[in-house]
Amino acid sequence: MxxxxxxxxxxxxxxxxxxxxxxxxxxxxxxxxxxxxxxxxxxxxxxxxxxxxxxxxxxxxxxxxxxxxxxxxxxxxxxxxxxxxxxxxxxxxxxxxxxxxSEIEFAAQYTDAKLFCITGSNGKTTTTLLTYHILKNGGMDVGLAGNIGNSFALQVAREHHEAYVLEISSFMLDDMYHFRADVAVILNITPDHLDRYDYKMENYVASKFRMVQNQTSADYFIYCMDDPETMAALAKHPTAAVHLPFTYDSMTELGAYVDTAKNINILVPNRDAFIMNIEELSLQGKHNVYNNMASGLVGKIQQLRNKAMMESMSSFTNVEHRLEHVAIIGGVNYINDSKATNVNSVWYALESFSTDIVLIMGGVDKGNDYEMLKDLVRSKVKAIICIGKDTGRIHEAFEDDTEVIVNSASMSDAVQIASHLAKKGDTVLLSPACASFDWFKNYEDRGDKFKEAVMTL
CATH class of the missing domain: 3.40.50.720 (NAD(P)-binding Rossmann-like Domain)
Structure with missing residues (x-):
């Protein structure tokens, strides 16, 4: 059907x-x-x-x-x-x-394929690509669509896969009414795009929970137990789907958790358990453990073999412009995280690195609240280099938290300054927290200019 x-x-x-x-x-x-x-x-x-x-x-x-x-x-x-x-x-x-x-709503009328649908304020592109990688390597005929890849409607018209992994944004969900996800994943919910939701967080949360609005008891709902906005919203947005939470901070009888030995444990009804140490994952950092748990749950629902899942989760390479390794020059690690267009994405990026960080950030400020970054900046960031037009608020936010905050005239200038400030063992991280439309065409153009500047050092 x-x-x-x-x-x-x-x-x-x-x-x-x-x-x-x-x-x-x-x-x-x-x-x-x-x-x-x-x-x-x-x-x-x-x-x-x-x-x-x-x-x-x-x-x-x-x-x-x-x-x-x-x-x-x-x-x-x-x-x-x-x-x-x-x-x-x-x-x-x-x-x-x-x-x-929406296009997703329109196209869903014309396919009986299984739909694995992923949303969240952060991590959805990585998790969508990882899920697609796991399912494809596990032997499924699967398409990739939504916010990423080729149009879902075009694939339904001309390709006909047995399943699709769809990255779904809140803007797409706003125009979806009768669509039903076989598996719905909500990774996390943090303030983003509030200008589209009358600056009310509850409206944005309600948009994300449209993912589960038509699910039945035959479907699955995967969500993060450690995310306060998601947990607070569960009672307001009930679903008959089988609940599979994932957590880093506690344990769960069904779903996924990390044990004291740092193993991911994935437990789905009527499936064998999946266990894998987090150090074996190709994507490192706590946020990527969450992404792997969510993707692993989808794979286990589909009864993929544990060996195939382990191979996929240890071999996956991340999306361009999201914590993308560019080069190590003079012992300094250069990372392109241009896709980080909100504060929460930058928090994840800073959390991923333990060395001294030279942070390149700025652009078109979307009403950012930088408060959540202050502790990480204080403990990890040795310098901030501002790009783009809205530099004043970055200076205001972090002037007491890091020794050096300077403005730059271009991306090339920012990278040159960073290369002088960084020492062997440091990380230069482009993670802007802002939109890109002042100096660049889009975040991809911004990331490409960063990579070009790094490679000319």
Whole structure:
């Protein structure tokens, strides 16, 4: 059975896609294959690649505008997760009472594949990739989609896997109503994107818990017992799914925990136990132990062999721009963590390294509260080099916690300064805590510029 009953949404008529990125173009192709009259509209410019895809499929589109007469006649609307509710066209569509859903919601109607869905404020990309790695190496026919990889809708249209690992953001979840995850994973919930949630943490938490809203007793819910926001929200968001918590700080009869010998123990009903020492994991650091426990639970639910899981968890290499090792130059370790666009991600990064750290941070501040970093900065960071436009708040936050805070004129300048401040055995860590759109195109561009600067030292 598909993951959504077809009767919830129109199965023919005019399908309007707002946003012509990876998810929008994928949804357009699936819609065309299912017989819809498809129209794609993007307020910005459409990249040459996606324009060529739409032209090759014979799908009508526009860019640089939203034409009301071509949009408000829709029977069904699929919108990009990046478009906020306050956007004028969304308000008009809502006023007209038209159904607006996400690409994930749309595509789930047309597949009976198992869906392993992962969300969380931090670690979801790593955990999604690790889960995909474990399942693929374990012999499953599995696709990778959501916030990462190729469009879910495009894969449902043209590839047909028996399972998908989906990285799901809160923005995607906001437009998902009848979707059901066979396995839902909530890694953690910390303040992020609060501007989209009326600056209310409870609204953001409720968005994350939409992951479990349609689960049945045949499904599984994996979550972190050590995360206070998740634990506080459990009672408000009940689910019939089998609960499998994971914890570093205590023990659990079902789920996953770390014992006194530093072994991960994974215990799933009607499956054999899985035990692996954390020192054998390819990804080190406490946050990566959590990520491995979550991914390992998914693998064990699927009854993968312990040997195959161990091989996968000891061989996995992390996503680019997330705690990515760049080089060791003059005994100094250079780490690219450009994907760390919020304070909590930086906390995880600082927690991962024990040596003296020269921290490169800054960019477009999203209303960050740096308080949670102060203890780690005091104990581990010997210098902070600021990049980007919002440097004042970083100086204010940490002026009493580290001896050196300096501004830089460019990424190359920041890396040069770092190389002079760092000694043999130190770590130079790019972990910005901020968005990248002042000096760079995106966080990938920021990370690439860091790596280029390091390699010219």
């Amino acid at each position: 598909p993951n959504i009953a077809h009767t919830y949404y129109p199965q023919s008529g005019r399908l309007v896609i707002l946003g012509a990125g990876e998810s929008g173009v994928g949804a357009a192709i699936l819609g065309k294959d299912k017989g819809f009259d498809v129209f794609v509209s993007d307020m910005g410019s459409i990249s040459d690649k996606y324009k060529a895809d739409l032209q090759a499929e014979g799908i009508a589109f526009e860019e640089g505008q939203h034409s009301e007469e071509l949009i408000l006649n829709a029977d069904l609307v699929v919108k990009s997760p990046g478009i906020p509710e306050k956007a004028p066209m969304i308000k008009k569509l809502r006023a007209a009472g038209l159904p607006i859903i």
